[in-house]
Amino acid sequence: MTLLPNQRPLFDIPADIAYLNTATMGPLPKAALEAGTRGLARKLHPWTIADTDFFADTARLRPLLGRLIGADADGIAFIPSVSYGLATAAANLPLGKRQEILLLEDQFPSNVYTWHTHAAATGAALRTIGTRGNETLSDALLAAIGP
Numbered sequence: 419m420t421l422l423p424n425q426r427p428l429f430d431i432p433a434d435i436a437y438l439n440t441a442t443m444g445p446l447p448k449a450a451l452e453a454g455t456r457g458l459a460r461k462l463h464p465w466t467i468a469d470t471d472f473f474a475d476t477a478r479l480r481p482l483l484g485r486l487i488g489a490d491a492d493g494i495a496f497i498p499s500v501s502y503g504l505a506t507a508a509a510n511l512p513l514g515k516r517q518e519i520l521l522l523e524d525q526f527p528s529n530v531y532t533w534h535t536h537a538a539a540t541g542a543a544l545r546t547i548g549t550r551g552n553e554t555l556s557d558a559l560l561a562a563i564g565p
Contacts, residue, residue, distance in 0.1 A: 442526060501528035508536040515541035520562050522555060523548035 428447045431437055437445060460467060476496045484491040497503045513519065519533050523546050537544035549558045 499528070500526075501532065504529060504532040505535075508532050511536070513537075513540040513542040518543045518545055518564065520559060521546050522559065 428449065429445050430448055430451075431445060479496070480494045481491040483489075483494055497506070513536065517540075519537050519542050521530065521533050521544060533544055536542070545562065547555075547558050547562045549555055
């Protein structure tokens with residue numbers, strides 16, 4: 419197995435910092451700042467941006483991402499945010515009054531709000547699942563799944 423080379427030079431993290439919160443507040447790589455700066459610079463002259471420019475990058479990236487993760491490019495969608503994707507998924511789940519939504523504890527707010535809203539709109543019950551003692555989250559979730 420080949421080890422991943424040191425990625426620290428790709429980030430603007432001081433040598434005396436060990437930053438491990440890479441979920442919600444992960445640091446952006448320097449290349450992301452450079453790409454963002456280029457994107458903002460394009461807005462200095464918005465009349466040079468064509469309608470096709472809105473789709474060119476994603477059309478190029480979908481097959482590359484598909485190859486990377488072993489998926490068909492037609493099955494990949496780029497969305498503006500996780501909350502948008504969750505709301506779209508929830509809107510396409512026809513739930514009713516005798517059904518439950520199981521939500522794992524300590525979720526990010528966009529996940530919590532989406533399912534609270536969908537439960538209220540459909541009449542489904544919403545239960546937050548946590549662990550007790552040495553129980554794993556997987557065991558707690560499996561125990562909570564009803565017939």
